Amino acid sequence: xxxxxARLPFPTDQLHVSVLYDEPRVLxxxxxxxxxxxxSVTVDDIADEPLPRASDPAWNAxxxxxxxxxxxxxxxxxxxxxxxxxxxxxxAGQAVAIIPAGSGVSGIRPDPTTIPFEGVEPSxxxxxxxxxxxxxxxxxxxxxxxxxxxxx
Numbered sequence: 810x811x812x813x814x815a816r817l818p819f820p821t822d823q824l825h826v827s828v829l830y831d832e833p834r835v836l837x838x839x840x841x842x843x844x845x846x847x848x849s850v851t852v853d854d855i856a857d858e859p860l861p862r863a864s865d866p867a868w869n870a871x872x873x874x875x876x877x878x879x880x881x882x883x884x885x886x887x888x889x890x891x892x893x894x895x896x897x898x899x900x901a902g903q904a905v906a907i908i909p910a911g912s913g914v915s916g917i918r919p920d921p922t923t924i925p926f927e928g929v930e931p932s933x934x935x936x937x938x939x940x941x942x943x944x945x946x947x948x949x950x951x952x953x954x955x956x957x958x959x960x961x
Contacts, residue, residue, distance in 0.1 A: 811947050816909060817933045818867040825940045827951060829958050831931035833910045835923040839902045849925040852877055859886035859904045861895045872907050874929060896921060909934075 814829065836850050844850055852874055860873045860883055869875050875883035886904050889895045896914055898904045899921045908914065909932040914921060936954045938947050 811938060811942065811944060812950055813937045815935060815937060817935055818865075818871050819937075820867075821937070823940050824937045825942070825951070827936045827955060827958075829934050829936055829954060831933055833931050834907050834926045834929055835910045836926050837896070837899050837906045837908050837914060837921050837923050839900055840920055840922055842902070842905065844905075844924055845922050847924050849927045851926075851928050855905060856881075857884055859884050861886050861889040861898060861904050861906055863889060874907065 816832075817826075836844065836855065838845050844854060847854075856877075862869055862873065862885070869883075873883040873886070877883065887898055889898070892912075895904075895906055899906055907926060907929075908923070910923070910925075914923070936951060938951060942948075
């Protein structure tokens with residue numbers, strides 16, 4: 810792979826990473842959840858809500874907001890391996906999740922709903938290439954991606 814468009818966090822050692830755009834984070838909940846329909850939520854609103862966990866500590870820190878701004882730990886939650894598993898857990902009412910606003914969850918399941926998340930940094934969508942890549946096409950791709958970013 811010469812280039813990847815992905816969301817942070819992921820290991821960036823030996824990569825050239827450029828932020829293409831920022832995307833707000835939202836809370837994904839079942840339609841009958843107590844927070845469904847609110848205009849927005851904060852970390853305090855989900856203080857006791859279980860959130861899915863992954864095996865990657867950086868992923869957990871960012872997507873579970875763990876630790877919380879007050880130093881407390883995010884509550885436990887089911888271990889997941891795939892996005893589809895996470896969405897099924899949410900739809901079944903077993904957890905809530907913090908996701909990127911443009912993740913397209915409605916294309917997987919129509920029953921969970923999202924709520925804007927206030928007071929947290931956005932998700933960063935990046936272009937990642939090998940740091941030592943000398944391929945002129947990869948360099949051109951990075952240049953054009955950055956130019957497009959300035960026009961968004």
